[in-house]
Amino acid sequence: MTDKLTRCEQVWYTITCIPEGNVASYGQIADLAGLPGRARFVGTCLKQTPKEKVLPWHRVLRSSGELAFPKGSEQAQEQMERLREEGVAVNNNRVKMAQFQWVPDMATLLGTLKF
């Protein structure tokens, strides 16, 4: 099996595990996906993500808490909108990470993510 897909799948899967009302940074996703230091790879995967695949990509932001897209872009608008619908406050294209950042519990780490 093409293990290159395995990496992306792991990334996608990890993103899928982000609970509503929470967000995670690219680096965090990469780390949870077993790809420490490959934050960029996460972005690459998402860009490659087929439309058929429905992922909560809007819950993925930069480590600073700002949205992954420049303010004004349609993607940023949509992301902001979706986050607000989930109860995540977005101000000036940015989210308060200290308040909304996803903190995976042990059960998730050991069970869901199978690490």
Added chain:
DNA sequence: CGACTGACGCCGA
């Protein structure tokens, strides 16, 4: 095979 790119992160000025 080599060069460029990028939905990133971090540190320094």
Added chain:
DNA sequence: CTCGGCGCCAGTC
């Protein structure tokens, strides 16, 4: 706070 640069490495050309 902003701006610039370096590291990271898979994907694309």
